Amino acid sequence: MAKKSTIPKGEDLARQMESDYHIPVLLKESVDALGIVPDGIYVDCTFGGGGHSRAILAKLGPAGKLVAFDQDAAAQNNLPDDPRIIFVPHNFRHLQRFLRLHRIENVDGVLADLGVSSHQFDEADRGFSIRFDADLDMRMDQRGTLKAADIIASYSEQELHKLFEQYGEVTNAKTLARTIVELRNKLPMRTISQFKAALQGVVKGNPNKYFAQVFQALRIAVNDELGALKEMLQQLPQVLKPGGRAAIITFHSLEDRLVKVFFKSGSFDIVDDHPFENRVVVTPMAVISKKPVVPTEQEMKKNPRARSAKLRVAERR
Structure with a gap:
């Protein structure tokens, strides 16, 4: 402290x-x-x-x-x-x-x-950074109820596509959204490591840069x-x-x-x-x-x- x-x-x-x-x-x-x-x-x-x-x-x-x-x-x-x-x-x-x-x-x-x-990026359990494994949280205000994992689990393919394209400028946002919807009932995606492992097949270019853009989009959405x-x-x-x-x-x-x-x-x-x-x-x-x-x-x-x-x-x- x-x-x-x-x-x-x-x-x-x-x-x-x-x-x-x-x-x-x-x-x-x-x-x-x-x-x-x-x-x-x-x-x-x-x-x-x-x-x-x-x-x-x-x-x-x-x-x-x-x-x-x-x-x-x-x-x-x-x-x-x-x-x-x-x-x-x-x-x-x-x-x-x-x-x-x-x-x-x-x-x-x-x-x-x-x-x-x-500080928020460096606190592993907050779920902001791709460097650590933790729950997909990303709430700046811990009193909020919506977490990044909830967005992954509940948003439609169209909503995910728009989110990743507009907020993260992810190059293959449409493919990413479709893959999440196809896999989320088959593979666990509640933690950072689970999420990254499930989506390795759609990563374009540098994986760190790619997931940084994806995480940025999720963070912007979680915190409106x-x-x-x-x-x-x-x-x-x-x-x-x-x-x-x-x-x-x-x-x-x-x-x-x-x-x-x-x-x-x-x-x-x-x-x-x-x-x-x-x-x-x-x-x-x-x-x-x-x-x-x-x-x-x-x-x-x-x-x-x-x-x-x-x-x-x-x-x-």
């Missing part, structure tokens, strides 16, 4: 935050993008190892406040001993509800790092990650003060597309520009980062899991 830590200061900040639990991605870029004011109220939607939260707290004064969300119970072990932080042990899709419960109507900034923490992201984004215009900023770090093309479209249009409907119409659409969010901010070569070398990270920033009008 991780020990509680005090707030790091000065040049020691980044070094102290790089724990075994999780290395914060695009740390300086995302926190700087919030334009933190010392007496402001900020939200870290994905507390995890607490790296981004500590960086925010280091910029806040005594009157500042940070609300940290995390649905994974293990994240609470990383809470700093700081009276300015309020921890909410729930999914960030309930952002506005819990802010109001804590008598907070508006905030100055919202940050979300949508990556799975290193895209649904939660959409709900959180839709609440930003209500919870952010005018001039308040949202900084969202994505790791998947579908996540990045949702953030990009919502920041640009205020909805998830893509409206093509018409050459003969001069329409002025006033959206609740003003895009700050025209192109996503990506990690430097140095950061990617130090933390390979940062390779696919993209940061997008928008400001409440």
Whole structure:
């Protein structure tokens, strides 16, 4: 169990935050993008190892406040001993509800790092990683009832095909889905090793890469990650003060597309520009980062899991 830590200061900040639990991605870029004011109220939607939260707290004064969300119970072990932080042990899709419960109507900034923490991948019994044998679980919130094994056992061939194609970009998603349906009543598929052994015949290319894509798709479905992201984004215009900023770090093309479209249009409907119409659409969010901010070569070398990270920033009008 991780020990509680005090707030790091000065040049020691980044070094102290790089724990075994999780290395914060695009740390300086995302926190700087919030334009933190010392007496402001900020939200870290994905507390995890607490790296981004500590960086925010280091910029806040005594009157500042940070609300940290995390649905994974293990994240609470990383809470700093700081009276300015309020921890909410729930999914960030309930952002506005819990802010109001804590008598907070508006905030100055919202940050979300949508990556799975290193800790979750490294905990064998959580079922996130292909490196270990465990039950096919993949629940970020252990209070949830749906596990990856349940999806394998109950989804139709069409549902599995769509899941693996869209969420995992699996090259032979249709064949994989058909094979699962054909074999799931003949072979056990409740554990990682059983699942991989049953499907060795359909693996395309590097087995580790192939199953990593399959597991990504299952994880996104188990935790309704895209649904939660959409709900959180839709609440930003209500919870952010005018001039308040949202900084969202994505790791998947579908996540990045949702953030990009919502920041640009205020909805998830893509409206093509018409050459003969001069329409002025006033959206609740003003895009700050025209192109996503990506990690430097140095950061990617130090933390390979940062390779696919993209940061997008928008400001409440």
